[in-house]
Amino acid sequence: MGSVAVRRFVGPRSSDGTAAQARSSWVIKAAGAVLWREADGDVEIAVVHRLRYDDWSLPKGKLDRGETIPACAVREILEETGYSCVLGRFLRQVSYAVGGDAKTVDYFAAEAVSGSFVANDEVDSLRWLPVDEAAALLTYAPDREVLAEFGRLPADLLLVLLVRHAKAGKRSEWDDDDDLRPLSGSGWKQAEALQSLLPLWAPTRVHSAPRVRCVDTVRGVAEDLSVEMVEEARLSEEGYWPDPDAGLVRLLEIAAQEGRAVVSSQGGVIPSVVQTLAELGGLRIDEVPCKKGSVWVLAFTRPFGTWSTSDSPSRWPTLVSAHYLASALPRP
Incomplete structure (x- = not known):
């Protein structure tokens, strides 16, 4: 998959506006979602296991070139989970460093409407869990914060x-x-x-x-x-x-x-x-x-x-x- 990165200079600039230092950083853009479905009158959340990192996370991925953030979220959900989805409200943006670069991930709520999971190169396992159990399984605190924002309001708004x-x-x-x-x-x-x-x-x-x-x-x-x-x-x-x-x-x-x-x-x-x-x-x-x-x-x-x-x-x-x-x- 391709990715979109925005170069920004972080060093001081000379009077003509050019960078006085060659040092720069990349902002890597990504998007994902809290994928949910109804289950016996309640809500279940999809949590995925990534073989490469041996972690449990919310599905997400980098933008392809020429792609919008919402379109990236929908595509990544399909590629990682096998489910087509419909976007809901925006949840929050998470920022962290990858190597020497900054990365942001925009998360939406998204309802699963069709599909089924098949293990793939990125994700070898998927679990549908109630919100509390999903939060306990997630490896990273930012993912748990995103899930907490999702759980703050009803899913079906x-x-x-x-x-x-x-x-x-x-x-x-x-x-x-x-x-x-x-x-x-x-x-x-x-x-x-x-x-x-x-x-x-x-x-x-x-x-x-x-x-x-x-x-x-x-x-x-x-x-x-x-x-x-x-x-x-x-x-x-x-x-x-x-x-x-x-x-x-x-x-x-x-x-x-x-x-x-x-x-x-x-x-x-x-x-x-x-x-x-x-x-x-x-x-x-x-x-x-x-x-x-x-x-x-x-x-x-x-x-x-x-x-x-x-x-x-x-x-x-x-x-x-x-x-x-x-x-x-x-x-x-």
Whole structure:
């Protein structure tokens, strides 16, 4: 397997910006997951034994060139465990040194949906265990910390993929109705990347603010799913700001519906929605970036029983995890 490493100079620099010392280090990027499945009303975790290291760990591996971190997690799960999976919430990033280089591993929750284990060159054994037993078997403390984060919340959460529309050129250079401003060439590339990335979370519904640039950003996802896109006027800038509470409630309604949702909106809406939902849920987010073509992976608790907006807010879906993906494009 290939890997992606980012070279960064760690020595001082001269006045022209070049490295004054040749010493540099590599950051090795990797991804993995807590792979889970339901078992008799509870949850079991897959723990793998690596023959080369004689250790028990969570499945993970290095990025291939031209691969995104979420795609790497899904591929490595399949290669090491034999299971196809669907990604859930982001758990945490682990950092450590390998030789003289730094390595980071991004971990997601991931539900096993099909497959079976067959011993391979990397993994000679796999055990499905309850969370506590899996934690006791894991060799390394960072893996146990990742598993503890997984166990902090229910495995089966509601999920919304909140997308800012892709690049659409400058508003000042568009003479027609701004609602009709189309994606630029780079925007279409971002839309194609989202068409590959978003299915890793297995959405079943696609919603969009009624703007051409918002609709076209996720049109490919809707076509691949063979579903009609649902127009969401409350989640456009003009529809949201006259009544932000109504916009927030609408997003919660979308989250609570059956199946996961993709929602395409605008930069004037997304930061307010994410920050407000985080504050309501007691979730600390220091900043809410929102680049064009970016994605917020939002996970919510499931309301008990049938839920409606007439219920007490204490029974509404609560935001418990928010992870920002700045780009759907792979690293060069």
